[in-house]
Amino acid sequence: MNLHGVLAIYRFEMARMKRTLLQSVVAPVLTTSLYFIVFGAAIGSRIQQVDGVSYGAFIVPGLIMLNLLTQSISNASFGIYFPKFVGTIYEMLSAPVSMLEVVLGYVGAAATKSLILGLIILATASFFVDLQIAHPLVMLAFLVLTTLSFSMMGFAIGIWADNFEKLSLVPMLLVTPLIFLGGSFYSIDMLPPVWQTISLFNPVLYLVSGFRWSFYEIADVNVGVSLISICGFLLLCYSIIWFIFKTGYKLRS
Amino acid sequence: MSSAENPILIVESLNKVYQGGFEALKDINLSIRRGEIFALLGPNGAGKTTLISIICGIVKPSSGKVRVDGYDIIDDFRKTRSLIGLVPQELTTDSFETVWNTVAFSRGLFGKAPAPDHIERVLKSLSLWDKKDSMVMTLSGGMKRRLLIAKALSHEPNVLFLDEPTAGVDVSLRKDMWKIVQELKAAGVTIILTTHYIEEAEEIADRVGVINQGELVLVEEKQQLMQKLGKRQLTLLLTEPLNRIPEVLGGYDLELIEDNRQLRYTFDSAAQRTGITALLEDLKTAGVSFSDLQTSQSSLEDIFVDLISQPVRS
Ligand SMILES: Nc1ncnc2c1ncn2[C@@H]1O[C@H](COP(=O)(O)OP(=O)(O)OP(=O)(O)O)[C@@H](O)[C@H]1O
Ligand SMILES: [Mg+2]
Numbered sequence: 001m002n003l004h005g006v007l008a009i010y011r012f013e014m015a016r017m018k019r020t021l022l023q024s025v026v027a028p029v030l031t032t033s034l035y036f037i038v039f040g041a042a043i044g045s046r047i048q049q050v051d052g053v054s055y056g057a058f059i060v061p062g063l064i065m066l067n068l069l070t071q072s073i074s075n076a077s078f079g080i081y082f083p084k085f086v087g088t089i090y091e092m093l094s095a096p097v098s099m100l101e102v103v104l105g106y107v108g109a110a111a112t113k114s115l116i117l118g119l120i121i122l123a124t125a126s127f128f129v130d131l132q133i134a135h136p137l138v139m140l141a142f143l144v145l146t147t148l149s150f151s152m153m154g155f156a157i158g159i160w161a162d163n164f165e166k167l168s169l170v171p172m173l174l175v176t177p178l179i180f181l182g183g184s185f186y187s188i189d190m191l192p193p194v195w196q197t198i199s200l201f202n203p204v205l206y207l208v209s210g211f212r213w214s215f216y217e218i219a220d221v222n223v224g225v226s227l228i229s230i231c232g233f234l235l236l237c238y239s240i241i242w243f244i245f246k247t248g249y250k251l252r253s
Numbered sequence: 254m255s256s257a258e259n260p261i262l263i264v265e266s267l268n269k270v271y272q273g274g275f276e277a278l279k280d281i282n283l284s285i286r287r288g289e290i291f292a293l294l295g296p297n298g299a300g301k302t303t304l305i306s307i308i309c310g311i312v313k314p315s316s317g318k319v320r321v322d323g324y325d326i327i328d329d330f331r332k333t334r335s336l337i338g339l340v341p342q343e344l345t346t347d348s349f350e351t352v353w354n355t356v357a358f359s360r361g362l363f364g365k366a367p368a369p370d371h372i373e374r375v376l377k378s379l380s381l382w383d384k385k386d387s388m389v390m391t392l393s394g395g396m397k398r399r400l401l402i403a404k405a406l407s408h409e410p411n412v413l414f415l416d417e418p419t420a421g422v423d424v425s426l427r428k429d430m431w432k433i434v435q436e437l438k439a440a441g442v443t444i445i446l447t448t449h450y451i452e453e454a455e456e457i458a459d460r461v462g463v464i465n466q467g468e469l470v471l472v473e474e475k476q477q478l479m480q481k482l483g484k485r486q487l488t489l490l491l492t493e494p495l496n497r498i499p500e501v502l503g504g505y506d507l508e509l510i511e512d513n514r515q516l517r518y519t520f521d522s523a524a525q526r527t528g529i530t531a532l533l534e535d536l537k538t539a540g541v542s543f544s545d546l547q548t549s550q551s552s553l554e555d556i557f558v559d560l561i562s563q564p565v566r567s
Contacts, residue, residue, distance in 0.1 A: 002331065002364040004360075004361045004362075004363075004364050004365060004366060005361060005362050005363070005364050007361060008357075008358050008359075008360075008361025008362045009362065011358075011361075012350075012354075012358050015350070015354065016349070019349055086345060086347075086348075087341075087343055087345035088345050088346065088347055090311055090339070090341050090345060091339075091359060091362065091404070092362070093309075093310060093311045094309040094310050094311050094334060094337070094339050095334060095362045095363050095364075096330065096331040096332075096334040096335045096363060096364050097362065097364075098331075252310075252311065252312060252313050253271060253272060253312055253313070
């Protein structure tokens with residue numbers, strides 16, 4: 001195991017993130033605050049309560065997930081895409097690091113950053129609404145598993161993409177709709193029955209639901225099912241990356 | 254064991270077919286001695302970078318074997334890659350990192366514990382010390398080239414690949430570069446460099462290899478090549494074709510060419526006596542007459558051009 005190598009990649013990525021601190025922290029905090037003002041204050045004053053929780057508090061877990069997912073994917077995908085794009089990837093390919101180590105470095109850094117971001121948003125939210133976290137450990141588990149698996153997904157996208165368009169295509173066309181239709185801002189009880197059934201095919205629903213349960217003990221689906229599905233997703237992403245490296249796909253000609 | 258019996262790098266029957274079917278390397282066999290400077294010459298697209306990239310692990314070989322210090326580059330990639338430093342042909346660097354950080358990153362990536370002393374020495378030897386806190390994007394092209402060398406040396410490799418190190422480099426930096434290469438050689442590092450310039454190979458290499466259209470067409474000691482270089486030739490156009498060289502001329506290095514209509518005399522231009530005067534005397538005695546004469550010098554350039562203009566078997 002080349003620990004120095006993993007650490008070098010991890011530190012390098014964290015340094016890159018530090019340089020882009022403004023856009024990576026200030027922007028999400030600002031948009032989150034806007035969400036609270038628009039959804040929480042304006043709409044929330046009409047919806048008032050969902051399952052006994054104020055609407056403003058109800059959307060906090062969904063908002064955090066929204067940021068975690070998009071940030072994990074964009075951090076990790078950009079992290080590996082950029083060296084490919086400018087050519088500095090040659091060094092990684094000629095270094096004594098296994099692909100698992102490369103993944104550890106990149107995904108570890110991307111996940112760390114989204115995790116920090118998630119906590120910052122949580123802190124921001126506490127200024128707007130009364131927060132209670134019923135199961136902090138479960139919450140943390142959801143945070144870690146989500147950032148890890150979506151960073152892996154981002155990493156896979158970064159390797160697959162050979163232009164900037166593709167890099168933003170998946171997050172835009174797939175992830176954003178899944179998040180918005182995944183019960184981030186509503187309980188699926190509020191939907192007509194047909195849409196409730198359709199929603200059950202959306203993996204993000206399980207994430208948001210389980211995560212929300214760790215706050216308020218309310219859920220659209222059982223929290224155990226949520227945990228199992230996020231673990232399943234993690235495994236799936238890991239297998240995709242494993243397959244990519246196994247075949248040397250798009251990295252070594 | 255002597256270095257000749259125990260090469261640092263062995264390439265055996267190496268082939269590379271790129272996706273799309275282009276044959277970039279054809280049955281390459283090459284062995285590099287410990288501590289030598291080997292120059293790989295060849296025109297654009299000959300396969301130099303491909304060969305280096307395979308040895309370093311950037312490109313996958315289609316078939317064949319490569320061993321570095323006895324280790325296979327695929328089965329023991331950790332071992333072989335940590336022995337190798339690579340300075341790529343393209344100036345590809347990070348932009349927003351500092352010089353110090355990029356070099357430290359390279360060392361870590363290659364599995365070595367941090368060693369600020371070593372990095373300081375490397376940066377100083379490459380005249381980059383006063384730039385250590387500068388962002389890479391603020392460096393000039395020549396400085397970036399040196400930075401790439403610093404990165405390659407950061408993990409103290411035993412074998413250093415320099416892919417066209419002097420492309421776009423001015424004369425004084427080129428001199429500096431050769432000084433560094435000589436120092437590395439003195440420290441026991443084996444150096445393999447590619448170049449388009451014959452003078453460069455002449456100046457610095459111990460051995461020269463020529464690659465053309467994916468085939469290694471020549472590997473020779475530079476000294477031997479230089480000897481060929483030092484040879485001059487005098488060609489006499491005979492008035493009458495000769496069947497054979499007259500016996501009285503047996504003492505000269507002569508050969509009949511062009512259907513026996515020309516006589517070629519090879520001599521050492523560096524020697525005190527070229528023997529031309531005596532030869533002309535003896536020719537007269539032997540009754541051989543000629544209508545014209547010309548002298549020529551074969552340069553490494555000629556040998557090179559000659560080699561690469563030969564049709565390559567396909
Ligand atoms: N990834 C690739 N896919 C397909 N063909 C490639 C690839 N890389 C290189 N080639 C082809 O392989 C041949 C050898 O290329 P290579 O870069 O090894 O040449 P070179 O000797 O380094 O040339 P130069 O002196 O211009 O650097 C060229 O014809 C090139 O077009
Ligand atoms: Mg090249």
